[in-house]
Amino acid sequence: MSATTQTPTAPDSRTTPPSKLTTLLGDRRLPVLVTATLFLAMYIAGLSRYQNYGFGEPQVFLNLFIDNGYLLVAAVGATFVILSGGIDLSIGSVIGFTTMFTAWLVERQGVSLPLAVLLALGVGAFGGFLMGYVIHNFEIQPFIVTLAGLFLFRGLCLVISKESISISDSSVSSLAQTRVSLGLGELSIGAIAALVVIGVAFYVLHYTRFGRRVYAIGGNEQSAMLMGLPQGRTKIAVYTVSGFCSALAGLLFMLYIQSGDPLHAVGMELDAIAATVIGGTLLTGGSGYVIGTLFGVLVLGLIKSIIQFEGTLSSWWTKIATGVLLCAFILIQRAMTARKQT
Amino acid sequence: MAEPRPVLEMTGIVKEFPGVRALSGVDFRLFPGEIHALMGENGAGKSTMIKVLTGVYSLDGGTITLDGKSVRFASPLQAQQAGINTVYQEVNLCPNLSVAENIFIGREPTRFGRIQWKRMRKEAAELVDRLGLDIDVTAPLSAYPLAVQQLVAIVRSVSTGDGDGEGQGTKVLVLDEPTSSLDRDEVLELFRLMRRLKDDGVAILFVSHFLDQIYEICDRMTVLRNGTLVGEHMVSDLDQVGLIQLMIGKELDKLEELHEHQLRADVGETLLHAEGLGRTGGIAPFDLEIKKGEVVGLAGLLGSGRTELARLLFGADQPDSGKVTVDDKQVPMNAPNDAIGAGVAFCSENRKAEGLVPDLTVRENIILALQAARGWTRPIPAAQRDELVAKYIKALDIRPANPEARVGQLSGGNQQKVLLARWLITQPKLLILDEPTRGIDIGAKAEIQKLVVSLSEDGMSVLYIAAELEEVLRLSHTIGVLRDRKLVARLTNGPEITPSRILETIASGEHQ
Known part of the structure; x- marks a missing residue:
């Protein structure tokens, strides 16, 4: 008969708690901490170097939110997608399209602003939904589908108009100039909207079933399916969220720039993805925090500010610094996941 | 009820x-x-x-x-x-x-x-x-x-x-x-x-x-x-x-046959010799000698270092100490490629994650290691390739006997056979089998064990790792006993060696 001896194993070996170092290195919050520390270090370095140029003003800090609100919103969308194990390359095009579409509706068609905003958000979300639908139902790589989305929305910009449309609508400019005082300084509507989006995203990801499904799918899609989670619906929803966030980012961008242009936000999806990764979200999915994304955006924004304060540096140094950071953070991620496997 | x-x-x-x-x-x-x-x-x-x-x-x-x-x-x-x-x-x-x-x-x-x-x-x-x-x-x-x-x-x-x-x-x-x-x-x-x-x-x-x-x-x-x-x-x-x-x-003679099967009595000269080979956190330094045509079984509890030992011999993990000689020549063993070059093949216990490519066909999976050994610049001629694949599908009775079938759709036992075929086709001198029979049924188990015996007859050395002591006993000339990530004893198989004897050795953790 077949030998059916069960090899006895030391029963206590399986319940030994992991050592402290492993716990620390395996802690999924570590990358967020690293990014936050980096931000703090950069800020302190900036303080000591540009103290006499007003770097210490609270408004300089608040300007990070004002100048990067749209990127923050776009990066939140990217975070959802990357957490689920996917990627969205259409973000920049959807932003560009939204600026054009809204400007065209308001300026050329005389549509009222609230209606134009609703339409723009609807179109963005629907675009994301379509991409998610195609990704799920035809089992196509998200990279390819959203690349198609990238071209499609950029093309649609040019269908609307080949030239930029500046916005003279008075409600837009008054909205753009509205500042909410915080005592120490002030925030724009766009910055506040971005902070609200961060808060909502945090709540959704951690306190709703949908949010946990996003993590589950990113961790192991096959398992999520076998656990009876509606992985198709979740995936489609994730891309819809990203489309919605992109459209909202487009509106904030339009508010910030006050024009629609077919070439607005070219390549911004890459900034959003970079901010997400620098914020500690694993590109393989399943691990990361939207708070990390916030710090990722702040770090990128701070690099821009510092280069402005430096004065003599070309703005291309922003890109170089981003590239170096991205590289470093991907290496950290790699070290962490490698540690986990052994 | x-x-x-x-x-x-x-x-x-x-x-x-x-x-x-x-x-x-x-x-x-x-x-x-x-x-x-x-x-x-x-x-x-x-x-x-x-x-x-x-x-x-x-x-x-x-x-x-x-x-x-x-x-x-x-x-x-x-x-x-x-x-x-x-x-x-x-x-x-x-x-x-x-x-x-x-x-x-x-x-x-x-x-x-x-x-x-x-x-x-x-x-x-x-x-x-x-x-x-x-x-x-x-x-x-x-x-x-x-x-x-x-x-x-x-x-x-x-x-x-x-x-x-x-x-x-x-x-x-x-x-x-x-x-x-x-x-x-x-x-x-x-x-x-x-x-x-x-x-x-x-x-x-x-x-x-x-x-x-x-x-x-x-x-x-x-x-x-x-x-x-x-x-x-x-x-x-x-x-x-x-x-x-x-x-x-069909009538079950397969297993009976195996029980009576005599192990090849004479083993050749030393094929592989590991001296003081070890890796911190993996396995304590050990000496191991494997002769030509010999089947060396590794016995030990789950997590006692069986797999770690095998991985060192294959260069899948880098050793901290010691050296390996194959055919009296020292081999660096820094990467699996070194081991493959020296004629060592390794069938992982984790056939899904570390062995097979589920989306490739049976043929592609079988041919993978041989092609890698030849280098990508020298593709194997199609006719020769098909002939080889057909030969091994037949020899190992892989079902379905269709070289175009995707490996992911095969059952566990047949996947294991595909993995075996991949390494056999390279004609290794030493075949390391890590839990080759885990999760497969009794018929396929018997076939794989029979195959090990016949490979040994043909002069191939086999390092055999299995959780079931009877299985190790049945097949091995020599049994290495591991405990707590240490090779604690080497027993020469014979009538006096029984599963309980091995268990005692594991329990006492001492050289006999």
């Missing part, structure tokens, strides 16, 4: 894959409060049957009746909602989430749509406690070894329907090879749980390759062969020999 009406009835089940008819008209019934074994060789259709039942695969023909109502599940979720829960052979949970979340995800306790984390953790801890397990439910699942993850999967599936009143409670629990990664204590734990669920009237479908376990826990069994129903029997009416004959479909 069996009530007049089965809770689940499957009739005329048909499932086809491109080129393979996995199930042709299988009938199956399951009564409440029974533990029912689904038996069959690898590739007989057990896994397919389970996946059809649980909504992973769609049905190509036949009907499923649950509680007298005809049902058809389009997804595992629907099956779950109807009360059919499954624990699969591979742990299907999300390693990035906490244990508590893995137990509750999809049905987390919520209030106005907000997940109540505290309540969820508390309930998870209670569940785990009730089942007598010592697991921190807030830790991420990946912090625990596979065996514990498996237990968590079982906790999850038996707890479905508890708590928030969604779902209908578990009517049918499907356990697909849950014991393959559990140790004896954990198996007993599981059995205790199964008996309790059975008393509660849950129908349990149990799949295991350990026949003793089937006879210990099951009431009734259904036997499949090549995708067709062979018969349904009460366990008490059919003895193990009868069962194996049903499964294999």
Whole structure:
């Protein structure tokens, strides 16, 4: 008969708690901490170097939110997608399209602003939904589908108009100039909207079933399916969220720039993805925090500010610094996941 | 015990894959409060049957009746909602989430749509406690070894329907090879749980390759062969020999043959010699000599360093100390390529993750190592390649004998054979087999063991790792005993060596 001896194993070996170092290195919050520390270090370095140029003003800090609100919103969308194990390359095009579409509706068609905003958000979300639908139902790589989305929305910009449309609508400019005082300084509507989006995203990801499904799918899609989670619906929803966030980012961008242009936000999806990764979200999915994304955006924004304060540096140094950071953070991620496997 | 009406009835089940008819008209019934074994060789259709039942695969023909109502599940979720829960052979949970979340995800306790984390953790801890397990439910699942993850999967599936009143409670629990990664204590734990669920009237479908376990826990069994129903029997009416004959479909001489098989008596000169080879955190420095045509078995508990030793010999992990000589020449062993160059081949225990490429065809998988050894600039001529592949498919009896079939669709035993074929085709001097028979059925097991004997006759050396001591004893000339990541003894096989003798050696941890 077949030998059916069960090899006895030391029963206590399986319940030994992991050592402290492993716990620390395996802690999924570590990358967020690293990014936050980096931000703090950069800020302190900036303080000591540009103290006499007003770097210490609270408004300089608040300007990070004002100048990067749209990127923050776009990066939140990217975070959802990357957490689920996917990627969205259409973000920049959807932003560009939204600026054009809204400007065209308001300026050329005389549509009222609230209606134009609703339409723009609807179109963005629907675009994301379509991409998610195609990704799920035809089992196509998200990279390819959203690349198609990238071209499609950029093309649609040019269908609307080949030239930029500046916005003279008075409600837009008054909205753009509205500042909410915080005592120490002030925030724009766009910055506040971005902070609200961060808060909502945090709540959704951690306190709703949908949010946990996003993590589950990113961790192991096959398992999520076998656990009876509606992985198709979740995936489609994730891309819809990203489309919605992109459209909202487009509106904030339009508010910030006050024009629609077919070439607005070219390549911004890459900034959003970079901010997400620098914020500690694993590109393989399943691990990361939207708070990390916030710090990722702040770090990128701070690099821009510092280069402005430096004065003599070309703005291309922003890109170089981003590239170096991205590289470093991907290496950290790699070290962490490698540690986990052994 | 069996009530007049089965809770689940499957009739005329048909499932086809491109080129393979996995199930042709299988009938199956399951009564409440029974533990029912689904038996069959690898590739007989057990896994397919389970996946059809649980909504992973769609049905190509036949009907499923649950509680007298005809049902058809389009997804595992629907099956779950109807009360059919499954624990699969591979742990299907999300390693990035906490244990508590893995137990509750999809049905987390919520209030106005907000997940109540505290309540969820508390309930998870209670569940785990009730089942007598010592697991921190807030830790991420990946912090625990596979065996514990498996237990968590079982906790999850038996707890479905508890708590928030969604779902209908578990009517049918499907356990697909849950014991393959559990140790004896954990198996007993599981059995205790199964008996309790059975008393509660849950129908349990149990799949295991350990026949003793089937006879210990099951009431009734259904036997499949090549995708067709062979018969349904009460366990008490059919003895193990009868069962194996049903499964294999021919008289069972294979295993007997093997028992009587004489090991090749004369082994040649030294092929491989490891001196002081070791790796911190892997295995303490050891000396090991493998002669030409010799089968060296490694015995030891799970986690005693068997696999780590093998990985060092293959260069999959870099040694901190020591050296390896093959044919009197020192080999650096810094990467698998060095080992392959020296004629060492390694069949991983983890055939899915570390060996086969499931999306490639049988032919491509078989040819992979040979092509790698030749280098990519010298492709193997198509005719020669096809001939080689056909030869090994035949020699190892890989089913289906179709070189174009995708490896992912083959059964576990046949996947193992494909992996073996890949390495045999390179004609290695030393073949390292790490748990080649785990999770495969008795027929394929016997074939693989026979193959090891015949390879040794042909002068190939084999390093054989298996959890079952009888298996190691049956095949090996020399047995290396490992304990606590250390090679503690080397025994020359002979009549006086018995499994209990080896166990004593493991227990005492001393050289004899």
